[in-house]
Amino acid sequence: MAAAVEIQGITKHFGAFEALRGIDLTIGQGEFFALLGPNGAGKSTLINLMSGLLRPTSGHIRIMGHDVQSDYQQARMALGVVPQELVFDPFFNVREMMRFQAGYFGCGPENDGWIDEVITGLGLADKAHTNMRQLSGGMKRRALIAQALAHRPPVIVLDEPTAGVDVELRQMLWVFIQKLNRQGHTIILTTHYLEEAETLCQRVAMLKQGRVVTLDTTQQLLRSHAAKQLSLRVEGVVPAHLQTMIKQQQGDEVIFNLADIGQVEIILSALRQAQVAVLDIQLQEVDLEDVFLNLVGSQGGQA
Numbered sequence: 001m002a003a004a005v006e007i008q009g010i011t012k013h014f015g016a017f018e019a020l021r022g023i024d025l026t027i028g029q030g031e032f033f034a035l036l037g038p039n040g041a042g043k044s045t046l047i048n049l050m051s052g053l054l055r056p057t058s059g060h061i062r063i064m065g066h067d068v069q070s071d072y073q074q075a076r077m078a079l080g081v082v083p084q085e086l087v088f089d090p091f092f093n094v095r096e097m098m099r100f101q102a103g104y105f106g107c108g109p110e111n112d113g114w115i116d117e118v119i120t121g122l123g124l125a126d127k128a129h130t131n132m133r134q135l136s137g138g139m140k141r142r143a144l145i146a147q148a149l150a151h152r153p154p155v156i157v158l159d160e161p162t163a164g165v166d167v168e169l170r171q172m173l174w175v176f177i178q179k180l181n182r183q184g185h186t187i188i189l190t191t192h193y194l195e196e197a198e199t200l201c202q203r204v205a206m207l208k209q210g211r212v213v214t215l216d217t218t219q220q221l222l223r224s225h226a227a228k229q230l231s232l233r234v235e236g237v238v239p240a241h242l243q244t245m246i247k248q249q250q251g252d253e254v255i256f257n258l259a260d261i262g263q264v265e266i267i268l269s270a271l272r273q274a275q276v277a278v279l280d281i282q283l284q285e286v287d288l289e290d291v292f293l294n295l296v297g298s299q300g301g302q303a
């Protein structure tokens, strides 16, 4: 698979602080890729390096084969970044803003069909002639997504695109982005909604303190981090030899990590022998959130 994004030996220091400590990552063309990590892990810094807003301390990034520093114009044209913050030009309406943005990347009237497709796909059709400053917060968010897509970039980066947006926009955005992905666009997503990454993304990189701590397919990550969990309500003290399998214990509720389904019988018979009564049983699938917390912890960022 040809590379959409190649990140080689990237470090980024802010003074003495090392925000990125050597990132190597290749994202293939047509992938739907998740970049995950706790607050401060370095996701936005990496995205700002990809878009050329920041310069790396060392290393190289290429977008669709174009070096972000030595071939900035081509690299930037290949990339559409939906930023976290709502920053917009208050003087344009939605369509004008998109035309202006596309024009900045050298697109002319031939691009208008695409602009209409994006406006419709994001549910902005009846707001196309509304001035940006008159849009509600949710509509502004849609318009900013549209703006990032205006020049039809092959690589699309979505930095927390659904933070604080309503369910309707979230669903509409994902239907549209999945359609673009099927058409061949590469999608890179950072999100705190891990179920989104689990549903949408084929591969996941997890960042912690400026390093990639895990890089794998979503399926493999879920498979390799204990396929299931057994949640029990018990009366009595769980025997010591089962303690290493316990993921969490609160009051009478105990959650066990299962490496395989055969361990259910082992746990239940050990409890029976120890005369611990089982009041309730639930078998649960592990989700990406469990994997994430296992690997990076909730305090995985850097102070």
Ligand SMILES: Nc1ncnc2c1ncn2[C@@H]1O[C@H](COP(=O)(O)OP(=O)(O)OP(=O)(O)O)[C@@H](O)[C@H]1O
Residues within 6 Å of the ligand: 014, 017, 019, 037, 038, 039, 040, 041, 042, 043, 044, 045, 046, 302, 303
């Ligand atoms: N301009 C800057 N000057 C100094 N430190 C910075 C600067 N930009 C980012 N940092 C630091 O670099 C680290 C990584 O920040 P970054 O914003 O990339 O994290 P993040 O993973 O995107 O976090 P979040 O999920 O909160 O958006 C943080 O500790 C942050 O404080």
